[in-house]
Amino acid sequence: MKTKAYIILTIFISTLCITSCTKDFKELSVNPNAVDHALPQALLAPAITDIVAANMNRSQRIQNELMQVTVNMGDGEGKIFRYDIRKSEADYLYNNWYIDLTNINDVYKGGVETANNSYQGIALICRAWVFSLLTDTYGDVPYFEANRGKEGLFTPKFDKQKDIYTDIFKQLEAANDLLKTGANIPAASDPIYGGVVANWRKFGNSLYIRLLLRLSAKAEMNTPAKITEMIDTNPANYPIMTSNAESAILKWSGTAPYVSPFATWRPADWYTPKLGSFFVDNLNEWSDPRIGRWATLAEGEYAGIPSGYLPGQPPAAKSTLLTALQIEPLLGNVMNYSELQLALAEAAAKGWVTSKTAQYYYETGVTNAITLWNLTVPAGYLGFAKVKWDDTYSLDQKMELIHKQKYYTMFFTDLEQWFEYRRTGHPVLPKGPGLVNNGIMPARLNYPFFVQTTNTANYNAAVAAQGKDDINTLVWWQKQ
Secondary structure, three states: OOHHHHHHHHHOHHHOOOOOOOHHHHHHHOOOOOOOOOOHHHHHHHHHHHHHHHHHHHHHHHHHHHOOOEEOOOOOOOOHHHOOOOHHHHHHHHHHHHHHHHHHHHHHHHHHHOOOHHHHHHHHHHHHHHHHHHHHHHOOEEOOOOOOHHHOOOOOOEEOHHHHHHHHHHHHHHHHHHHHOOOOOOHHHOOOOOOOHHHHHHHHHHHHHHHHHHOOOOHHHOHHHHHHHHHHHOHHHOOOOOOHHHOEEOOOOOEOOEOOOOOOOOHHHHHOOEEEHHHHHHHHHHOOOOHHHHEOOEOOEOOOEOOOOOOOOOOOOOOEEOHHHHHOHHHHEEEOHHHHHHHHHHHHHOOOOOOOOHHHHHHHHHHHHHHOOOOOOOOOHHHOOOOOOOOOOOHHHHHHHHHHHHHHHOOOOOOHHHHHHHHHOOOOOOOOOOOOHHHOOOOOOOOOHHHHHHOHHHHHHHHHHHOOOOOOOOOHHHOO
């Protein structure tokens, strides 16, 4: 934990002027031009690494439990698999994301100062990515006035999610234009694409598709029309990922500074959560080879336990996540090609994309989700009864088919499984009898307590506008 950073953060979130580079990045921080601040190539890699590590940490702790990947067994308070979420859970991601947005902003400023389109465009993409995570987790958050402590702005106002997303889309458009002419950057400054700017442009537009889809139920945003433009009408202006090789993944090498945040965990701690039966049973029914990369055998079989079981009635513990995942490079996923293809399958099924069929996108997504893990797609896999695409299905049946596959594609991807479930209600999760919160999936995390005490007036205004500060208040894009 970055104890000093957290102490500063609990005083005022917007004063974050720190640079989160660690000693492992010292060689990148040496400034050959002797200017009085860090150059963008010194800030980008540590910022991205910190963000991905934080995302993985809470994917393991929060998302896996809510989405029945794992079950951290017990009957005590704060068992997330029962929808019992302590208010303190809100702090970690809020703190980390705002800390690293300061560095991302400085990457952009450095790109402006050096007339480097590449760093400007990459910073805008990273900023859009992190702010989408913030607003999808909490709802209305500081945006336009955030991270402006250097200017003396210590109590930023909270912006409406609609306004945040409107500006996120503007920034992704700007990034796409900037990266058209951007030259490659030093490989050492880029832990995702090794400095290949064309791939950043493809990721930015693929992220754009993800976020347009997230707002697709809000008619006033007209995001389906933008998806049509990007895929059918003007695809040359919006290049997107075309293969697994172009996926946005920070592949942990195991060499400092790129060491998985789980690498130092004790195996006993890693084994504590047991795999959920929903997660395991689908893979078993599909004869999906990924189960061998993800799960331990329990008495010769892969078997999970039901999530949301009644207190005092614990099931027998069975399979857990393999310890090999503690150092697995692919867990550093930001967005992969398979997720994009399944997003396009949804768009095509809803009639927003016509250049390829929904079945084409679905099958491309399904097969690439397996081959990403260097596994072979089983013979006849796409013809299996519970995998096979069927054009006669209702739209809801097609959404369940797509999103059940998407669920596995987003394994350990920040909180994306949870976001998509909140948006669509898919995949349909079994409801255990021991769930609290009236069995209702949490719709957001509450704001951290320190925000209430250090930015009281703006906090109160946000709550008045959005609704009660608890896990059941819907964020804007969830509201009908």
